[in-house]
Amino acid sequence: MDKQADLFPPVSWTGVDDVVIVGGGLAGLFCALKLSPRPVTVIAAAPIGKGASSAWAQAGIAAAVSPGDTIEKHLADTIAAGAGTVDEKIARLMVSEASDRIHDLLQFGVPFDRDLEGRLQTSREAAHSEHRVVRVKGDMAGRAIMEALVTAVRNTPSIRLMEGYVAEELITEGRFVSGLIARPEGGRSHKRILFPARAVVMAAGGIGHLYEITTNPAEARGGGVGMAARAGAVIADPEFVQFHPTAINVGKDPAPLATEALRGEGCTLHNGEGHRFMLDIDPAGELAPRDIVARGIFAEVMAGRGAFLDCRKAVGAHFKDEFPTVYGYCIDAGIDPATEMIPVIPAAHYFMGGILTDAEGRSSLDGLWACGEVTSTGAHGANRLASNSLLEAVVFAARIAGDIGGMMPEARVNPWKDKSTLNPDVEVIDDDEAMKRLRKLMSAKVGVIRDGDGLREAITQIDAMERANQACRFANTLATAKLMAAAALTREESRGGHFRTDFPDEREAWQHRTFISLEDASQVTAEVTGREPVAATA
Template sequence: MDVAFPALPRRLGAAEPGWAETTDVVVVGSGIAGLTAALHLREAGLHVTVVTKVNIDDGSTRWAQGGIAAVLDPLDTPAAHASDTAIAGVGLCDPAAVAVLVEEGPTRVRELIRIGAEFDRNPDGSLMLTREGGHRANRIVHAGGDATGAEVQRALHAAVRRDPWIRLVEHALVLDLLQAADGRACGITLHVLGEGSEDGVGAILSRAVVLATGGMGQVFSATTNPPVSTGDGVALAMRAGAAVTDVEFVQFHPTSFVGGSLHEVQRPLISEALRGEGAHLVDGDGKRFMVGQHELAELAPRDVVAKGIHRVMLATGDDHVYLDARHLPDMPHRFPTITAACLAAGVDPTVDLIPVAPAAHYASGGVRTDLHGRSSIPQLYACGEVACTGVHGANRLASNSLLEGLVFARRIAEDIARDLPPQADPVSTSAGGGWVVDEQVRTPLQGAMTRGAGVLRSAGSLAEAATALTALGGTRGLPARRAGRPPT
């Protein structure tokens, strides 16, 4: 079925910037990718402005539970890590990007430790390593049991706060890319609540722009992503004409907590590390349904497990299956975050089965970059979940995401520092622009994406989703420049 899509606007219909400031590099996003890039750029002596949508720690990084995958065990090898990554990516990973990830990863993790991140350790002081789905070795470092992201965010936040030459702009929604006459990126426009002219629209001029805006899980009905994960960076890049690729490769985490209306906006993640330490998936009759479906059973790559769960749900008509972690030793101590989330919803994981179902979790595709984080637009870089480096292929290997942010943030900073051009003047744009979709479209949009582009999809379901989205796109709200708050 052919679907006619409306032309994509080149910019949003926001007010003209009422204020402007200048920096060397503007980084959009304050998760592991953005803050790591900012810190490395400062090592090169550059002035950096970090723009973030809400508060510095409101992105996806702090929600990461399992940990960071890296070869830190003397018995493990980068080749083994690369093999597991390629298998999970269904043969669609870029081997060169994977090699960069697994070979440079251990050094980047050690740098993070030197910054101040405190990972869990064994009694002898060595790093405690665990295993997750798709890994054939224990190579996951973690913190606070299942609070790795929170510890990483804390350490990076503290390091950024210590540097007076990193300016932080919070509660700011990035709008569009500013480009010079030769097409290169030279800054951004943004909407800062309560600042500047009408609607707080301003501009930050810079010699390079780094997008680190995270994912887009909120376009689905059920997601583990926080409310800020709405795909702003990919949308900005597309409006500016940057190459975007593999956006169909959205990973669904197999085990999000199903707890009724308590978690409608963001479902708690039930870390893969539980299955790595022996928890089992069972159906309503208590049967382990992943046994026999894959050699690794519950520890198969995420796409395999998510599809297995979804098929059971379709067959039974239930909206969840169960994770049995009752036999795990010292569950409240090893997994305090998960235990607390379950108890808050009336489930005691030490005596009860945990209701779980797949939820949108990670975008493997995004702004296409090379091995130095460069997009198809000169001086526009992308890092972390907003980028498509080729590392993940069709399906990300567990705990490779935080590692990717660390590795490619360093490479981006080095590339920028090597050859940073002088500040360019942005080409003036017309006052007109694209529209903001009416807020009432949010729920039907999420429903159309979940039905048509969810865990199990087909050519027919994707065509139906495209038709529904095209129709919803005609439901236009007020132009951004006249709205009473930043567009969402």
């Protein structure tokens, strides 16, 4: 227990929950629905669907459902984008189950686009060899999927919603996770609530808010990864962060996104001098893998020339109808994308790293499963293929539901209190000064472009922040930042979403995944700082 726990001791909930799911995004809600009619408690910091990156996903879900496409082609594209570190067995499993999960989503009411003959309509995105991204109204897939799932969850009596509860700490007995502690009122309450559980599913999202420029909501600050790491879970590939190349550069936090599908439709990138610079970098130009496009844009921005997405010819007057979400973002910023170029900048978008899980979503701790962006299944490797993220979330959420049902066929739970939606309008507390410093540090030293000196400086400053910190929730965030910086320093090469100017090439010796514990990261920190490591676990 940390100092916060001593100040605010947990209050036990009446009875033991059968399954507790942390997170109200796509992975958590889909898992809860697939577990139905088994009793499930969903703990979410914000109202379900509102604090989740899933709701902002514009393009859709990748699945080999169009004529001429195959599972083998989808697998090959996934492996190619993953830059040599994809777990092929896991990736094959994921793409093989894509069609079934699309069917599930249709059953839950997701209105995927169809052509005139009633077949699912698909689009093509960067690094895909076929049109295979199933979408909704061009760029509204994430929102439509989440709206359908939220409605389904609220209509499912076996799911108890605890909205406005921020999970802070996993409770362990040896290597077995036996529950968690959460703080009500969006983390503002002095009361901490204990949720004993037979099974805990972590679906708490990613790490984008660790960076100054991100497309992720404020809730995505690495809490789930850090919580699991502090409980002793193995973390995989935390150095690999995908920066979306084309966030709209208008000073908003989170940064609105100009979907990948625009470049798939033929939109081009130019600097402030009008030069189409991506053709100088990669023969695929704007359809090169995201890490390459992100670095190309970043270089133009850092050189002072800026970067702009030109949609005037490829989309033009049809922009409002074909990409209404992006159109709305642009109009709000005073830009007409049908007649003006859109200023863009790379933004932290997706985390390939996370809690190490197997094919059934099991972590290295008994009693703890995980799904969605909080995990590292190995399906993405070093650089996620566009629109595989929502697919991974639903595939492994469903597999977890099946695994829990197989391991614990009889649901055992005491009678619940009434279904709770405590303070559904609550929001996560705004960034304090320490969080602002951390975001600035991560962007400068553990961002799009890295080097050894910068990473050592990041590790040193994170260590100092850990020693000064007394808050449990921020301890989780700092733990994740430390894991990311330590793994990035250790990997002396450039691969996928990890690029170092002092080791700019891939190295065969590093063509493998990273597996790291918080104790390992603390040892790296001690070697950098020359100080005894702080406690690695809660």
